[in-house]
Amino acid sequence: MSVPSLSDKILAIRKANPANRMARHFDPDYFNGLSAADQARMARIVATGVANTDSSMGAYAMDPSDYNDFAPFFDALIRDFHGITGEISQPHDWDVSTKACDLGAIDGKLKDVSMRVRVARNVASFPLPGAMNRNQRVAFEDEAVLAFEKLIEHPEYGGQYLSITPGSKHEIDSAEYDRRVAAHQMFKDMSNDRFLNVAGISNDWPYGRGMYVSKAQDFLVWVGEEDHLRIMSMQKGGDLNALFGRLHAGLEILSKVLPPFAMSDKYGAVASCPTNLGAGMRASLHMKLPNLTKGGTDLEVVTAAATKYGLAVRGAGGEHSAAGSDGLVDISPSARLGVSEMEIMQRLYDGVAALWALEVAR
Ligand code: ADP
Ligand code: ARG
Ligand code: MG
Numbered sequence: 600m601s602v603p604s605l606s607d608k609i610l611a612i613r614k615a616n617p618a619n620r621m622a623r624h625f626d627p628d629y630f631n632g633l634s635a636a637d638q639a640r641m642a643r644i645v646a647t648g649v650a651n652t653d654s655s656m657g658a659y660a661m662d663p664s665d666y667n668d669f670a671p672f673f674d675a676l677i678r679d680f681h682g683i684t685g686e687i688s689q690p691h692d693w694d695v696s697t698k699a700c701d702l703g704a705i706d707g708k709l710k711d712v713s714m715r716v717r718v719a720r721n722v723a724s725f726p727l728p729g730a731m732n733r734n735q736r737v738a739f740e741d742e743a744v745l746a747f748e749k750l751i752e753h754p755e756y757g758g759q760y761l762s763i764t765p766g767s768k769h770e771i772d773s774a775e776y777d778r779r780v781a782a783h784q785m786f787k788d789m790s791n792d793r794f795l796n797v798a799g800i801s802n803d804w805p806y807g808r809g810m811y812v813s814k815a816q817d818f819l820v821w822v823g824e825e826d827h828l829r830i831m832s833m834q835k836g837g838d839l840n841a842l843f844g845r846l847h848a849g850l851e852i853l854s855k856v857l858p859p860f861a862m863s864d865k866y867g868a869v870a871s872c873p874t875n876l877g878a879g880m881r882a883s884l885h886m887k888l889p890n891l892t893k894g895g896t897d898l899e900v901v902t903a904a905a906t907k908y909g910l911a912v913r914g915a916g917g918e919h920s921a922a923g924s925d926g927l928v929d930i931s932p933s934a935r936l937g938v939s940e941m942e943i944m945q946r947l948y949d950g951v952a953a954l955w956a957l958e959v960a961r
Pocket of ligand 3: 917918
């Protein structure tokens with residue numbers, strides 16, 4: 600019996616897993632028309648969705664150039680996920696002063712939620728994490744540390760770099776790492792993520808991985824997760840304008856001291872996963888919705904309601920996790936591409952106001 604070709608496998612996945620976007624948009628004629636070298640590149644890009652047939656995206660770029668070199672494939676995936684039919688472009692607008700988004704104004708009970716906003720960034724001078732080797736991961740971490748040494752000079756952003764690279768002069772022990780993960784500051788052990796494993800993104804774990812954290816613990820930068828950098832601001836309270844303002848100012852400083860970011864005129868910030876292109880931003884609230892989640896046991900009702908307002912629901916431990924027992928969930932606008940940073944903040948505020956009205960009415 601002959602071994603099924605990659606195209607045959609993917610066509611079978613398309614039938615069995617219609618939600619797998621990689622399989623949905625994979626065109627065997629396009630694939631067969633590529634050179635052998637480009638077929639090998641494509642095979643790496645789609646490997647995660649072939650091995651994990653339940654993927655909703657099922658592809659990761661290995662290099663910023665992949666989005667151009669395999670444009671017919673990626674463009675279809677990107678349009679499907681981001682719901683874009685017309686021209687694609689990425690506006691940038693960080694002027695958060697034009698609308699006050701204070702959650703406390705919705706309800707005093709929302710004055711103390713945990714807020715987080717992050718952007719994904721990759722530098723143009725390294726392959727994306729799925730294609731980096733161990734030396735490159737550590738070399739990139741070293742470059743990031745040089746940038747953090749400059750960031751530290753800014754009093755509001757000053758802090759320390761914590762590395763989990765064995766032997767790094769910034770290395771922390773495993774107890775400190777666990778504590779930071781539990782505090783939702785540090786990323787989880789990526790070698791447990793089957794999607795990232797097949798894509799090569801978690802290779803060489805934990806080399807080249809770490810986190811910068813400001814003294815006030817409200818500005819953080821992940822190094823070596825799904826993207827080279829995840830830059831975020833995080834704080835308790837309700838003032839989204841302050842949260843976004845801090846991220847923007849920190850990002851401006853970092854952009855001047857890091858190697859240039861990979862940016863696309865069409866897709867905005869280049870990310871490993873097509874879901875993160877555009878603003879590269881995910882702004883989330885950790886909030887308790889006990890009524891809409893039946894005490895945290897069932898996300899069906901809350902997810903259906905949230906979808907209407909363009910919001911996604913995650914569990915309290917992030918993507919692919921369950922809700923907290925008290926109904927603690929992670930709510931964030933789904934849109935990343937084609938919407939500005941300012942619009943994302945506004946969508947979070949407006950969506951949460953609507954969702955909160957449903958919660959209190961139940
Ligand atoms: P992302 O991919 O956007 O970085 P993940 O879903 O992978 O987000 O979650 C990363 C970590 O961030 C997890 O520990 C998650 O619980 C935490 N997190 C996300 N949003 C918040 C928030 N608003 N407050 C506190 N922690 C958060
Ligand atoms: N690769 C996974 C899938 O296709 C996750 C995609 C979105 N999440 C992410 N962290 N990039 O289902
Ligand atoms: Mg994540």
